Amino acid sequence: MSRALVPALVATLFIVGVQLVVLTNLRVAGVVVMAVWLWPLAVGLSGSTALGLIVAGVGGLCVDAHAITPFGLTAVVGGAVAWVAARLGREGVGDLDSAAWWVTPILGAIFGLLAPALYVVLGAVVLNFSLWRGSVLDAMWVNALAFAVFARPLARLGRVVTRLSPAMRR
Amino acid sequence: MASDRAKRRAWTLGVSATLVATLLYLTVGVESGVRSAINLVVSPFSWTVNEIARPVGHLFAGAINYSDVVAQNQRLRYELGKAQTALNQTWAMQRQLQQMTTQLHVPFVGSLPVVAAQVTTLAPTSFAATVDISVGRENGVLAGMPVVANGGLVGTVISTTPHGATVRLITDANSTIGVTYANSSTSIVLSGHGLNNAMGASSVALTSAIRPGTVLFTDGLRGGLYPLGLPVARVTHVNLTPGATTYDVGVAPTANLADLFYVDVVLWEPST
Numbered sequence: 270m271s272r273a274l275v276p277a278l279v280a281t282l283f284i285v286g287v288q289l290v291v292l293t294n295l296r297v298a299g300v301v302v303m304a305v306w307l308w309p310l311a312v313g314l315s316g317s318t319a320l321g322l323i324v325a326g327v328g329g330l331c332v333d334a335h336a337i338t339p340f341g342l343t344a345v346v347g348g349a350v351a352w353v354a355a356r357l358g359r360e361g362v363g364d365l366d367s368a369a370w371w372v373t374p375i376l377g378a379i380f381g382l383l384a385p386a387l388y389v390v391l392g393a394v395v396l397n398f399s400l401w402r403g404s405v406l407d408a409m410w411v412n413a414l415a416f417a418v419f420a421r422p423l424a425r426l427g428r429v430v431t432r433l434s435p436a437m438r439r
Numbered sequence: 440m441a442s443d444r445a446k447r448r449a450w451t452l453g454v455s456a457t458l459v460a461t462l463l464y465l466t467v468g469v470e471s472g473v474r475s476a477i478n479l480v481v482s483p484f485s486w487t488v489n490e491i492a493r494p495v496g497h498l499f500a501g502a503i504n505y506s507d508v509v510a511q512n513q514r515l516r517y518e519l520g521k522a523q524t525a526l527n528q529t530w531a532m533q534r535q536l537q538q539m540t541t542q543l544h545v546p547f548v549g550s551l552p553v554v555a556a557q558v559t560t561l562a563p564t565s566f567a568a569t570v571d572i573s574v575g576r577e578n579g580v581l582a583g584m585p586v587v588a589n590g591g592l593v594g595t596v597i598s599t600t601p602h603g604a605t606v607r608l609i610t611d612a613n614s615t616i617g618v619t620y621a622n623s624s625t626s627i628v629l630s631g632h633g634l635n636n637a638m639g640a641s642s643v644a645l646t647s648a649i650r651p652g653t654v655l656f657t658d659g660l661r662g663g664l665y666p667l668g669l670p671v672a673r674v675t676h677v678n679l680t681p682g683a684t685t686y687d688v689g690v691a692p693t694a695n696l697a698d699l700f701y702v703d704v705v706l707w708e709p710s711t
Contacts, residue, residue: 285481286485286486287492289488291496296565301562301565330473336562337598340473400566
């Protein structure tokens with residue numbers, strides 16, 4: 270994991286850059302696609318829980334530093350995504366080599382659908398009730414669509430960047 | 440040996456972290472300090488991505504939208520000419536109104552200084568309607584100051600750095616604005632419903648002579664958050680539910696929030 274940490278962190282910071290510069294301006298139905306949640310999903314599916322949590326934390330905090338929403342909330346949601354994805358990854362679900370090609374996009378769509386909802390629910394937990402008044406449903410379907418499309422390419426990128434083979438999974 | 444080294448490393452890290460945390464707390468506060476530190480780390484990556492993405496984006500935009508850009512440019516020139524004409528026509532009226540409002544001891548936005556700013560970043564998520572602008576404390580911008588552009592009120596400054604500020608847009612779910620309209624003493628509270636949703640007001644009295652097309656201005660009440668007379672929104676529809684004793688009013692911002700590139704920060708503090 271330590272060997273993969275530095276390239277994963279560098280890639281995470283670039284993903285944050287893409288999030289802040291490109292995706293923020295490239296809205297679909299007014300919704301920002303949350304690459305900082307898709308990236309932990311991709312890394313998590315490679316099977317490394319720790320690495321997934323680290324990239325989720327770093328990416329989430331970097332985005333939270335630019336937003337007025339509760340600080341750390343994006344990181345927590347990313348962490349949850351990474352943790353669940355890593356559990357699935359260890360079981361071989363969504364593995365790019367052995368699983369059917371459509372499994373990763375389906376997983377992406379499910380995570381993309383649930384992550385914004387989780388964000389709003391956790392926002393209510395920290396007493397921020399304004400999040401649900403935004404376009405939660407729009408955020409859910411747009412992210413589901415985007416995650417479905419980009420989950421597989423990003424999972425492949427994640428595997429290249431982290432250099433984690435199934436034998437190295439911990 | 441290895442364990443001693445690990446202990447020393449842990450101690451050094453712990454002491455360094457404590458010193459940094461203390462320094463941040465004493466200078467700018469922990470959360471603000473963390474945000475500043477993260478911005479410092481992320482900015483080179485954002486800059487790199489921007490340098491790569493911008494030419495690619497311009498290439499596609501130029502190839503696809505060239506005729507639209509030409510048409511838009513012609514339309515803007517026409518509208519600029521119309522606005523110039525209108526400005527000349529209303530100059531005398533504005534002067535008279537300014538004199539009257541000065542006599543009434545109410546703030547008049549036309550006499551308030553403004554600072555022009557460039558919009559640098561939109562909100563990075565869909566859950567808050569904010570923009571970052573290129574002026575901050577060094578330019579006299581403080582939290583609470585109103586921001587105007589494109590024909591009306593855009594939002595309020597909610598936080599500042601020495602060279603930047605964050606503006607909460609009027610469509611944000613946390614925005615509430617006291618407004619009124621011409622020849623009326625009725626005050627209405629508008630609230631934002633999120634980035635993609637229309638603003639609205641409920642519990643508007645049936646006696647209000649409000650109708651679609653009515654322009655709503657900040658009411659400038661004493662102790663209010665905005666000076667008097669900033670155009671905020673135009674009424675789009677008025678709903679009266681059968682049996683209800685009040686109207687529900689839907690409004691659209693007079694400012695075009697979709698194309699914010701430059702804004703003016705009104706150097707006016709609440710309760711001044």
